Amino acid sequence: MTEPLLSVKDLSVRFRLRGRSLHALRGVNLDILPGESLAIVGESGSGKSVLVKTFMGLSDKNGYIDDGQILYLGEDLAQYKTARQWKKIRGREIAMVMQDPMTALNPLKTIGAQIEEAILLRGDGKVSRSQARAESLTYLTDVGIDDPARRARQYPHEFSGGMRQRVVIAIAMACRPRLLICDEPTTALDVTIQAQILSLIKALKDKNGLTCVYITHDLGVVANVADRIAVMYAGEVVEVGTCEDIFYDPRHPYTWALLSSLPQLGIKGEPLYSIHGTPPNLFDEIKGDAFAPRNPKALRIDFEENPPYFDVSPTHRAKTWLLDPRAPRVEPPESVKKLQANWTKEA
Numbered sequence: 218m219t220e221p222l223l224s225v226k227d228l229s230v231r232f233r234l235r236g237r238s239l240h241a242l243r244g245v246n247l248d249i250l251p252g253e254s255l256a257i258v259g260e261s262g263s264g265k266s267v268l269v270k271t272f273m274g275l276s277d278k279n280g281y282i283d284d285g286q287i288l289y290l291g292e293d294l295a296q297y298k299t300a301r302q303w304k305k306i307r308g309r310e311i312a313m314v315m316q317d318p319m320t321a322l323n324p325l326k327t328i329g330a331q332i333e334e335a336i337l338l339r340g341d342g343k344v345s346r347s348q349a350r351a352e353s354l355t356y357l358t359d360v361g362i363d364d365p366a367r368r369a370r371q372y373p374h375e376f377s378g379g380m381r382q383r384v385v386i387a388i389a390m391a392c393r394p395r396l397l398i399c400d401e402p403t404t405a406l407d408v409t410i411q412a413q414i415l416s417l418i419k420a421l422k423d424k425n426g427l428t429c430v431y432i433t434h435d436l437g438v439v440a441n442v443a444d445r446i447a448v449m450y451a452g453e454v455v456e457v458g459t460c461e462d463i464f465y466d467p468r469h470p471y472t473w474a475l476l477s478s479l480p481q482l483g484i485k486g487e488p489l490y491s492i493h494g495t496p497p498n499l500f501d502e503i504k505g506d507a508f509a510p511r512n513p514k515a516l517r518i519d520f521e522e523n524p525p526y527f528d529v530s531p532t533h534r535a536k537t538w539l540l541d542p543r544a545p546r547v548e549p550p551e552s553v554k555k556l557q558a559n560w561t562k563e564a
Contacts, residue, residue, distance in 0.1 A: 219250050219251060220251075221248040221249055221250055221251075221288075222249050222250060222251045222289070222290070222395065222396060222428050223248075223249040223272065223287065223288065223289045223396065224247075224248050224249070224286075224287075224288040225245050225246060225247045225248075225268070225285070225286070225287055225288075226246060226285055226286040226287075226288065227244050227245070227246060227284060227285040227286070228242055228244070228245040228246075228268070228271070228282065228284070228285035228286070228287065228295070229242055229243060229244060229245075229282070229283040229284040229285050230242035230264075230267055230268075230271060230276065230280060230281070230282055230283060230452075231280070231281060231283045232277065232279050232280045232281075233279045233280075233281075234279060234500075237500050238500070239499050239500050240283075240452060240499050240500075240503075241264050241267045241280070241452055241499060242264050242267055242268060242271075242452045242453075243451070243452040243453050243503070244285070244453065245264070245268060245285070245452070245453065245454055246454060246526075247268075247447055247454050247457065249396070249428060249430060250428070250445075251428055252426065252427075252428055253428060253429075253444045253445060254419070254422065254428075254429045254430075254431065254442055254443050254444045254445075255428075255429070255430050255431070255443065255444065255445050255446070255447060256430075256431040256432075256433060256439035256442070256443035256445070256446045256447070256460075257269070257430065257431070257432050257433075257446075257447045257449060258433055258434065258435070258436055258439065258446060258447070258448055258449070258475065259434065259448060259449035259450055259475075260434055260450070260492075260496060261434060262496055263449040263450050263451060263452070263496070264449055264451070264452040264453075265400075265432045265433075265434075265449055266316070266400055266432060267280070267452075268449070269313070269398045269400065269430060269432060271287060271294075271295075272287060272289070272294065272306075272311050272396075272398070273303065273306060273307050273311050273313060273398075274294070274297055274302075274303040274306070274307070275307075275313075282295045289306070289310070289311075290310075294306065308335065308338065308339060308389075308392035308394065309339060309392060309393070309394065310394055310395055310396065311394055311395070311396045311397075311398065312389040312390075312392045312394035312396070312397055312398070313389065313397075313398040313399075313400060314382075314385050314386055314389050314397070314398065314399045314400065314402050314418075315385060315400055316400045316401040316402075316404050316432075317404060317405065318378055318381035318382040318384075318385050318405075319378065319381065319405065321381075321385045322373040322381060322384060322385065323373070324372065324373050324374060325372075326372075327369065327370055327371060327372055328357075328368060328369055328370075328371055328372070328373065328376070328384050329350065329353050329354075329357075329368075329369025329370060331384070331388060332353035332356055332357070332369070332384070332387055332388050332391050333346070333349040333350055333352075333353045335388050335389075335391040335392050336348075336349040336352050336353060336391050337349050338392075339391065339392050339393060350369075352391070353365075353369060353387075353391065354366060354369060356387040356388075356390055356391050357369060357384075357387055359387065359390065359421065359424075360383040360384070360386050360387045360390070360417060360421075361383060361413075361417060362380065362383055362384070362387075378405060378406055378410070379406055379410035379413065379414065382402065382403075382406065382410075382414055383414070383417065386402075386414075386417065386418065386421070390421060390425070393425075394427070395427070395428060396427070396428045396429075396430065397418075397421075397422070397427050397428070397429050397430070398429075398430045398432070399418060399429065399430065399431050399432065400432045401432055401433055401434075402414055402415070402418065402431070403415065403433075403438060411438065415438070415441070415442050418442070419442050429442075431443060436463075436464075436475055436476060436479060437479050437480075439460075440460065440464065443460050444459065444460060445457065445458065445459050445460065445532075446458065446459075446460055446462075446463040448463065448469065448471065448472050448475065450471045450496070450507060450508055451496055451497050451499065451503065451507035451508070452499060452507075453507065453536065454536070455469045455471055455472070455508070455535065455536045455537070456468060456469040456471075456472050456534070456535040456536065456537075457533070457534060457535075458529070458530075458532055458533035458534070458535075459532050459533065462529070462530070462532060462533040464476070464556060465556055465557055466529070466533070466557065467535075467549065467553060468527075468529055468533075468535040468537060468539065468540060469508075469535045469536065469537045469539075470508060470512045470514060470515075470537065470539070471508045471512075472535070473549050473550055473553050474490075474492045474511075475492075476552065476553055476556065477490040477550050477552040477553065478490050478491065478492060479552075490550075490552065492511060493511055493513075494510060494511035495511075497510070503523075504520070504521065504523075505518070505519050505520045505521050505522055505523055506519040506520075506523060506524055506536075506537070506538065507523075514539075514547050516538050516539070516544060516545075518538050519538055523536075524536050524537055524538045524541075527540035527541065
């Protein structure tokens with residue numbers, strides 16, 4: 218097995234809110250391997266963004282790590298407390314493409330100045346302003362922006378949504394990170410531009426030897442770019458495996474529900490599938506499997522005890538009692554069987 222670039226072990230994160238404690242991450246375990254593309258998927262509120270923000274010390278002021286480790290190249294980032302410590306990591310080692318390109322850029326600064334700022338901060342005084350200006354044009358070219366010298370003098374409001382997202386990616390790349398986190402990189406973009414942005418990130422990853430983490434609620438978005446997929450629900454990683462494992466041999470009922478919700482699996486004339494119910498209240502203590510109240514095929518033990526991870530294969534594991542040898546055989550939904558049948562046919 219390849220040594221992980223970043224390894225999350227039993228990570229617990231809480232937020233103090235209105236005199237109460239919200240348990241946002243509940244014992245998360247996840248490895249990110251060098252050079253891979255990992256997609257973290259799940260509904261809004263499942264903890265995806267909270268998880269990756271802890272990698273850079275960007276949690277809100279009322280948030281704190283309650284327990285666990287974040288091991289990056291042997292160092293435990295969970296022990297970092299000061300801005301000076303995080304300065305070594307942010308941008309230089311781990312960079313993030315923020316969720317909304319419309320608000321990620323400073324409207325009062327030119328595009329070129331914002332890229333130059335990232336280059337100068339990375340250089341710690343060893344890069345001159347003229348060198349940073351020349352380098353910024355290279356990054357604009359790399360992200361597919363024509364006439365970079367002219368565009369660098371323009372302001373964010375003069376760019377479309379897709380072009381702004383390219384600029385945000387250029388700023389992240391200017392830091393020369395090892396790990397690039399893309400938090401909902403295609404939010405608010407139309408389908409054609411989504412495909413272009415994902416293709417661009419993939420090309421930059423291959424060119425620069427990056428490790429990429431994609432955050433999304435849409436499994437369809439990452440189908441063509443992810444090597445592995447981690448499925449999150451209610452602050453836990455409930456299933457993780459290769460792209461083929463998750464799409465063609467899913468084992469957790471929540472993964473079944475996410476796949477069934479894909480519009481591509483809808484049947485003409487019938488309503489699209491939706492997951493009934495709502496996620497649990499993370500202010501309260503969760504007993505058993507967090508997805509049990511929304512799972513029509515839940516077992517009695519799902520309401521009593523939180524399941525451990527069960528290994529499906531060396532690359533695939535899931536946190537569900539259905540994989541226990543004592544559990545009754547429960548068939549996945551027809552939509553998931555349809556995916557499995559297509560995979561068998563292609564194979």
